[in-house]
Amino acid sequence: MPPVFSVTSGELNAWMVAFLWPFVRMLALVSTAPIFGEPGVPRQIKVAIAALLAVAVAPTIGPMPQVPVVSAGGVWILVQQVLIGGAIGFAMRLVFAAVLAAGEYIGLQMGLSFASFFDPMSGGATMVVARLLHMLAMLIFLALDGHLLLIAALAESFQTLPIADAPLAARGWMFLVAGAGQIFANGLMLALPLVTALLTLNLAMGILNRASPQFSIFAVGFPLTLLAGIGMLQLLIPQMGAFLAPRIAAGLSSVMELTQALRP
Structure with a gap:
């Protein structure tokens, strides 16, 4: 007679608890984190990864x-x-939000504010320059194994912030809000060389227009600004890796600090 396999309700509940609660935390991260949470990734893949x-x-x-x-x-x-x-996913995405902000600053200064299109990744209109920098930032994130380090940080969060029914500490949410303020600072730091160069160029053209009124600033200014902006982008893009590497490391460190701050 074959053995009878029986499961009690207590054992079934223990199995469900051991998988369900970690799965929900993993799925929330995969849905919001960079790379994993992009709308282009199918939902079935996100659920399978979690x-x-x-x-x-x-x-x-x-x-x-x-x-x-x-x-x-x-x-x-x-x-x-x-x-x-x-x-945790939102804390890591703040790094990429700073890159998008830098792209917006650069696009406005270059006169490319009209060059925008509907981006399915963000769900809204995005400037071409911002989208280009964001794609480069994701490639740098993958090259630095940031996605693996983020998963390791999430696994470590179960030790720092174990699953419990105690309420989360409010200082963790304040830490997250304070970190969002770095979006504008980091974005401006990335865009500052190009913005400064284009402002200097616009100032020079303004002085030239005052010295020579027959100089048509409207006919020459936009092509010259656009050409100078493209040249500055060519110099800026190779330096993005050196700029983003410490920011990505700081984002991973902020993830660990966030889990400690949320601990009751």
């Missing part, structure tokens, strides 16, 4: 809170995991 990561990380998490999944406490823990995973 499931594989949850299966790999679940044995290392440790004991889970004795709270049924189908209960008020279980739902509260699920909401917390969504918030934690989303906050």
Whole structure:
């Protein structure tokens, strides 16, 4: 007679808890993090990545809170995991938001504010220069193994911020809001050389127009500014790796600081 395989309700709940709660945190990160969370990545791929990561990380998490999944406490823990995973992904995405801001500054200064198109990745109109810099930033992120380091930081977050029904600390959200202020500073630092050069060029053309009124600034100014901007971009793009590497490292460090700040 073949052996009978039986599972009690307690064992089934323990198995569900051991997979479901880590899976929800992983899925929230995959949905918001750079590279993984891009709209071009199919939802099935995102769910599969989160499931594989949850299966790999679940044995290392440790004991889970004795709270049924189908209960008020279980739902509260699920909401917390969504918030934690989303906050970690958002903290890393701030680096790429700074690159988009730099592209906006550069595009406006070059006179390319009209050169925008609907970007399915961001869900809105994006300048061509901003999209170009954003794609380069993602390639640099992949070249530096930033996606692997981000997954490692998420796995480490289960030790720093274990799964529990205790409320998250408010100082963690304040830390995230303060980090968002670096978008404009980092974006301006990246765009500053090109913006300064183009402002100097515009000032020179303004002085030339005053000295020689017959000089048509409107006929010459835009092509000259555009040509100078393209030349400056050619000099700026090779330096993006050196600029973004410490910012990506700082973003990964801020992820660890965020999980510590969220700890009750």
